[in-house]
Amino acid sequence: MQNDVWVVADHAGGNPRRITLELLGKGRELADAREGRLVAVVLGHGLLDLGPAFGQYGADTVVAVDHPHLHAYTTDGYTEVLSALVRERAPWLVMVPSTAWGRDCAPRLAARAGAGIVTEVEALWLEDGRLLTRRPMYTRKVMGIVEYVGSGPHLAVVLPKVFPPAGRQEGRAAQVERVEAGVSEPRSRVVETRSLQRERVSLTEADVIVSGGRGLRGPENFALLEALAAELGAAVGSSRPPVDSGWVPHDYEIGQTGKTVSPTVYIAVGISGAPQHLAGMSGSKYIVAINKDPNAPIFQLASLGVVGDLFQIVPKLTEEVRRLKAQG
Amino acid sequence: MDVVVCVKQVPDTEQPIRVRPDGSGIDDQGLNWILNYYDEHAVEEALRVREKHGGTVTVVCVGPPRAAEAVRTALAMGADEAVHVADPALEGADHLAVARVLARVIGQLRYDLVLCGRLATDDNASVVGAALAEYLGLPQATAISKLQIGDSLATVEREVEGGVELVKVPLPALFTVERTINEPRYPTLPGIMKAKRKEIRTLGLADLGLEPGEVGAQASRVRYTRFEPPPRRQAGQVVTPDSPEEAARVIVRFLQETAKVL
Numbered sequence A: 001m002q003n004d005v006w007v008v009a010d011h012a013g014g015n016p017r018r019i020t021l022e023l024l025g026k027g028r029e030l031a032d033a034r035e036g037r038l039v040a041v042v043l044g045h046g047l048l049d050l051g052p053a054f055g056q057y058g059a060d061t062v063v064a065v066d067h068p069h070l071h072a073y074t075t076d077g078y079t080e081v082l083s084a085l086v087r088e089r090a091p092w093l094v095m096v097p098s099t100a101w102g103r104d105c106a107p108r109l110a111a112r113a114g115a116g117i118v119t120e121v122e123a124l125w126l127e128d129g130r131l132l133t134r135r136p137m138y139t140r141k142v143m144g145i146v147e148y149v150g151s152g153p154h155l156a157v158v159l160p161k162v163f164p165p166a167g168r169q170e171g172r173a174a175q176v177e178r179v180e181a182g183v184s185e186p187r188s189r190v191v192e193t194r195s196l197q198r199e200r201v202s203l204t205e206a207d208v209i210v211s212g213g214r215g216l217r218g219p220e221n222f223a224l225l226e227a228l229a230a231e232l233g234a235a236v237g238s239s240r241p242p243v244d245s246g247w248v249p250h251d252y253e254i255g256q257t258g259k260t261v262s263p264t265v266y267i268a269v270g271i272s273g274a275p276q277h278l279a280g281m282s283g284s285k286y287i288v289a290i291n292k293d294p295n296a297p298i299f300q301l302a303s304l305g306v307v308g309d310l311f312q313i314v315p316k317l318t319e320e321v322r323r324l325k326a327q328g
Numbered sequence B: 001m002d003v004v005v006c007v008k009q010v011p012d013t014e015q016p017i018r019v020r021p022d023g024s025g026i027d028d029q030g031l032n033w034i035l036n037y038y039d040e041h042a043v044e045e046a047l048r049v050r051e052k053h054g055g056t057v058t059v060v061c062v063g064p065p066r067a068a069e070a071v072r073t074a075l076a077m078g079a080d081e082a083v084h085v086a087d088p089a090l091e092g093a094d095h096l097a098v099a100r101v102l103a104r105v106i107g108q109l110r111y112d113l114v115l116c117g118r119l120a121t122d123d124n125a126s127v128v129g130a131a132l133a134e135y136l137g138l139p140q141a142t143a144i145s146k147l148q149i150g151d152s153l154a155t156v157e158r159e160v161e162g163g164v165e166l167v168k169v170p171l172p173a174l175f176t177v178e179r180t181i182n183e184p185r186y187p188t189l190p191g192i193m194k195a196k197r198k199e200i201r202t203l204g205l206a207d208l209g210l211e212p213g214e215v216g217a218q219a220s221r222v223r224y225t226r227f228e229p230p231p232r233r234q235a236g237q238v239v240t241p242d243s244p245e246e247a248a249r250v251i252v253r254f255l256q257e258t259a260k261v262l
């Protein structure tokens, strides 16, 4: 067990979400290198067919803890169950997705289990038998290389979209081990969840992001970006001024005080490219910038920079994409 | 309602930050050090709680001697008291070790509420808050955007994927705050003058009965081996198309042929 790699699953009713597949992909590679097993740890209530759901993405084993108190995430419930499992089974590496619950739980789990923790991980590799991670720091102006000390367990909180998702292997199933665990009544209680669910993909999962800045001038103009995003199957984000001006909610914000995203393409519209904004998006594979100021700093890192008026270009771009799709 | 706020001093992100040529750290020459952005929000929230419910606000900081400046800023905003743990043996301490030091200090204070920033903008770790809650045995909620104090219960809001959660947490508790929770006040001139006269209780590990082996580099489970500049992005092209139509075609071609997302 000293060589096992665990992925604590982000899932919807027992179905792994995309970030879980990304962790399983990287986890498989590390487990193979260590000749350990890849274990998906699934907490929830009323969990059904987990063997194929996780096995087809590379897990050897699913450790499932099913309890009414685990129906939704709570700090106490997850920490209690995970720390008991980690203590008892001593995995080598535990990978936790960098989601709201992952970031809430992981430090507490590390403290309770006495595990070294690295957060905002965007690379993980073995070097002479040591496990190393890379993480962005100082508004992404610096990359820190961190090494785990000792034999484990090591805890890594991994950013979304930094590893490709595990490929699907039809017919492969994991062995499912259901663990009976007592779970104490959690001290805090979620009394309500107000959904901000938008129709399209979430920002952190999206392959393409269309993002608007102060150049949009007002809330109504975000409709231009929504229309383009709809054609591209993209998510819509923003820099900070549109949030501070109340044009869009805070969960749109990308940057140091918002989200960190790494889509395949980030389309920055009317965004100047301040360091605090770059902190959240300069890990994108390609950056397209539309800005009327040829000296905007965003052009220094854009893969494609287009100098011009967004109010003229964006509608034409939406039209052009639509036309292309119609052609098939 | 006695509130403890944990604060950290960080380099201002407005300025360039460079890695030392040997990769051993960042070049700290001429850096401007400030109170961590999210901690300003935490101090502000503590002051609002005091204004509404009475009590005291105590600032606790772990950091080198220069960090006293950030503590002063929090005092100038209106905090009542301050404790600063500075000890050379803490060089190389990981986040869990820092949390253990904070827990030792706070364990000796009277408090109903502990507030931290959601993260520190130097290393973005988001570890100390929740780990501290664990060491203190407190319930927690991280990245809260709203705080309402009731009798023995706090009601908080936190942003999660696709929504906002309303959570009831029994007090005493620890919360880390999101920037949307409030708009921090600026220190006033009288506030700054008053802060200069306030005493900052400065402690070393020995004063806390802690050994370097418990909280220093030797006790750390992770270690920075080196620092690198971010990977260089491949230089792109900047074009000034003749018409919006032409601009649209250039972008579509890029999305199709280079990025392959269409």
Ligand SMILES: Cc1cc2nc3c(=O)[nH]c(=O)nc-3n(C[C@H](O)[C@H](O)[C@H](O)COP(=O)(O)OP(=O)(O)OC[C@H]3O[C@@H](n4cnc5c(N)ncnc54)[C@H](O)[C@@H]3O)c2cc1C
Binding pocket: A212, A213, A214, A215, A216, A238, A239, A240, A241, A242, A253, A254, A255, A256, A257, A258, A269, A270, A271, A272, A273, A274, A275, A276, A277, A280, A290, A291, A292, A293, A296, A308, A309, A310, A311, B013, B037
């Ligand atoms: C502690 C701290 C944290 C911060 N965190 C964040 C963060 O998380 N995210 C973030 O984004 N910012 C953050 N900021 C703010 C950041 O410093 C910048 O102020 C912000 O990113 C600027 O946003 P912008 O590019 O949309 O606006 P501006 O800098 O005002 O740029 C607007 C751009 O739009 C262009 N434009 C205007 N009209 C048009 C048009 N018709 N067509 C084409 N282009 C046009 C202009 O040329 C300009 O380049 C933070 C700041 C601080 C101090």
